[in-house]
Amino acid sequence: MDFNQVFELIKTYPMLGISIALVFGVIFINGWTDAPNAIATCISTKAIKPKAAIIMAAIFNFIGVFSMYFLTTATADTISNMVDFGTDYITALDALCAGMIGVIAWGVIAWIFGIPSSESHALIAGITGAGLAAMTMGLNASIPFGRDSSWAKTLYGLILSCVFGFGVGFGLTKLIEVICRKMNRNKTRPFFKYAQIVSGAGMAYAHGAQDGLKFIGVLFLALSLAGKQYNAEFGANIMQTEFSGTADLWYLAVIVALIMGLGTSIGGYRIIKKVGMGMVALDGYQGFATDFTSTLGIVLSTFLGIPVSTTQVKGVSILGAGCSRNIKKVNWSTAKEMVLTWLFTFPGCGIIGYLFALLFINVF
DSSP, X not given: OOHHHHHHXXXXXXXXXXXXXXXHHHHHHHHHHTTHHHHHHHHHTXXXXXXXXXXXXXXXHHHHHHHHHHHOXXXXXXXXXXXXXXXXXXXXXXXXXXXXXXXXXHHHHHHHTTOOOOHHHHHHHHHHHHHHHHHHTTOSOXXXXXXXXXXXXXXXXXXXXXXXXXXXXXXXXXXXHHHTTTSOHHHHHHHHHHHHHHHHXXXXXXXXXXXXXXXXXXXXXXXXXXXXXXXXXXXXXXXXXXXXXXXXXXXXXXXXXXHHHHHHHHOOHHXXXXXXXXXXXXXXXXXXXXXXXXXXXXXXXXXXXXXXXXXXXXXXXXXXXXHTTOGGGXXXXXXXXHHHHHHHHHHHHHHHHHHHHHHHHHHO
């Protein structure tokens, strides 16, 4: 599908244009509120200045989205198959619009309070809430819950990312301490300063790769719904029915990368402060351990098609690194606040998406 076909679909179905605009809004908020997690630790340990870190994050977010699109689209496939909206494609497009409004509302509220919420979880919850609304209205929609379903992969990611992040963050920090135990700390500090900058760039790349593909999956879902309706009405073949890494949609990766980079460039210092400084004061080597752990976990999940929260992976990695030295130095009240936010994201965003979807389906 090329640009001319996209514009033809938008002209025929204006709700598609609204859907795309809302997805762009979600991408921007993700870059604004979620991407700062990637650079939180290297800023908090003073390895790099905030403005330079934000520019670095914006650049590597862009590279992550664009390059990963050509390496694997597994995560995009998972998101685009989260809900089967059935054959009433235009009504399903209304529901999808409503789900995106839920994500935007949740992201803005979290930013106002400086809470590092997960846009990934919000996205999944918003789409699912919209799907439930479509089912409530008697549409031919369903949410697959089988062992290999998108929701099952989400639950795997929710659990495994916590175990991986905390365990590897803890173990890698301990390993560094053992290796460097006889070294002069003043001599190792410069190494870990630059290592943190590299790992922070890697974390930004991983964030762009994972979250960028999620949003490409949602854009494909919106285009697919409109395309199927167009095919049915006009006997055309304007849209394929499966994503499967189609090369002719490469421009989606470029658009997502640009918008996410723009959002990141604005920064989110409230969230940087909460993640990088609020839970535990980290030394340079601990910051490197958390960023390396998070990057590894997120990139592996992306290739496996498992949607994970970059906020969650980074948060539990920081907890693991902090607990490796002294569990009492962890600010558990801040950690508790973050965990509660993660837990409330699914029902909160799902309910908002559900209610707006009911409204949109009945009005439009």
